Amino acid sequence: MMQARWGSHGDYxxxxxxxxxxxxxxxxxxxxxxxxxxxxxxxxxxxxEVVGHMTEKVIIPAxxxxxxxxxxxxxxxxxxxxxxxxxxxxxxxxxxxxxxxNFHVTGxxxxxxxxxNMTPQTQDKLVRRLQxxxxxxxxxxxxxxxESLDDAEVVVVSYGITSRVAQRAIELARQQGLRVGKLRLIxxxxxxxxxxxELAASTKAFVVPELNLGxxxxxxxxxxxxxxxxxxxxxxxxxxxxSIRWNLFCAPIACRTSGAxxxxxxxx
Amino acid sequence: xxHIWCPGCGIGTTVNCFARAxxxxxxxxxxxxxxxxxxxxxxxxxxxxxxxxxxxxxxxxPFATGLKLANPKLNVVVYSGDGDLSAIGxxxxxxxxxxxxxxxVICVNxxxxxxxxxxxxPTTPGHAITSTSPYGTCEPAFNLPHLVEAAGxxxxxxxxxxxxxxx
Numbered sequence: 001m002m003q004a005r006w007g008s009h010g011d012y013x014x015x016x017x018x019x020x021x022x023x024x025x026x027x028x029x030x031x032x033x034x035x036x037x038x039x040x041x042x043x044x045x046x047x048x049e050v051v052g053h054m055t056e057k058v059i060i061p062a063x064x065x066x067x068x069x070x071x072x073x074x075x076x077x078x079x080x081x082x083x084x085x086x087x088x089x090x091x092x093x094x095x096x097x098x099x100x101x102n103f104h105v106t107g108x109x110x111x112x113x114x115x116x117n118m119t120p121q122t123q124d125k126l127v128r129r130l131q132x133x134x135x136x137x138x139x140x141x142x143x144x145x146x147e148s149l150d151d152a153e154v155v156v157v158s159y160g161i162t163s164r165v166a167q168r169a170i171e172l173a174r175q176q177g178l179r180v181g182k183l184r185l186i187x188x189x190x191x192x193x194x195x196x197x198e199l200a201a202s203t204k205a206f207v208v209p210e211l212n213l214g215x216x217x218x219x220x221x222x223x224x225x226x227x228x229x230x231x232x233x234x235x236x237x238x239x240x241x242x243s244i245r246w247n248l249f250c251a252p253i254a255c256r257t258s259g260a261x262x263x264x265x266x267x268x
Numbered sequence: 269x270x271h272i273w274c275p276g277c278g279i280g281t282t283v284n285c286f287a288r289a290x291x292x293x294x295x296x297x298x299x300x301x302x303x304x305x306x307x308x309x310x311x312x313x314x315x316x317x318x319x320x321x322x323x324x325x326x327x328x329x330p331f332a333t334g335l336k337l338a339n340p341k342l343n344v345v346v347y348s349g350d351g352d353l354s355a356i357g358x359x360x361x362x363x364x365x366x367x368x369x370x371x372x373v374i375c376v377n378x379x380x381x382x383x384x385x386x387x388x389x390p391t392t393p394g395h396a397i398t399s400t401s402p403y404g405t406c407e408p409a410f411n412l413p414h415l416v417e418a419a420g421x422x423x424x425x426x427x428x429x430x431x432x433x434x435x
Binding site: 095096097098099100101102103104105106107108115116 | 317320322341342
């Protein structure tokens, strides 16, 4: 999860989507391409091993029903065109190779002309643009699935296959009268900081089950900023989170701090 | 023309030859896309008045493959160095030769990683002393024309910047 976010050198924002079913693999792949075209940024498609090997019914719509977002192409003549000039949203218009624009693309620090320019001012402007084009649109990019959050005392934050395990646990808890809500991260990056902050003000605790020893739990804890307790339910994998029920509803009462304790080792 | 290459280096000579060849061929310059990777030769893309792409290390050929597939009318030229094309991008090189999707790959082979400080490359001759082989390179070198020919390239040629035809 962290490699998707911080995989390259330099400072930038990235988009990462986490499907939890074969249907979502189909739907979110289209979404991934659309985000990528719209924001001119790679989109990470984060299938975990279980989702990657799942077999379920998938409904594939007719091609004409699928929304395709084309990237912005310039309408300007070549002598007026600056490849990295933007109208404020941070996403420049692209020119077609072969149309006589003679534009240049480089990974070196570049200005609006696209050619290397190594001044600190250019670097600052470039990095801020690469970040802001995503952060300014974060509300639209950050796809979430929410359930029973209005009265929730405990919010289960999950993503990928773990969200389907959590779903059942939340239903069982609700049946027992426990006020548990669901927040599923369909978009993991940019991280939904704003939503976690809002929920932290109204809930007692976040519980973050993960199929690893605790990665996104750190983000939740950071965004909650002490306003609500955060508990990780780490699990190294190889089986379903079997003792998730104990962890979810006993752990907050026991006031454990979040930490790397494998779910398998807890009492059942 | 001011440039970053060292005095005596042959890269500028190859760029000169390439530019003259373009003019002589009377090819529509708008149809040419030049793609380079990273390294000394990787900087060629920044010196030409063409659609030019200075891509990530070793990935010039995959980028060029995408360009060519998206617009088969483009004359796509990959212009990069031996380290970029045959080491980090070595797999892309042989598969591009195998696929034959009409890319032109110009590899400037200076037998070493030059811009990073003279480290041994897959093309460095045996026993050569470099910054990473102080007792001499202990591995045999790639013979790039033979490599790409064996992989299926339809046209392979090699020449030296030491002897160019003058106009």
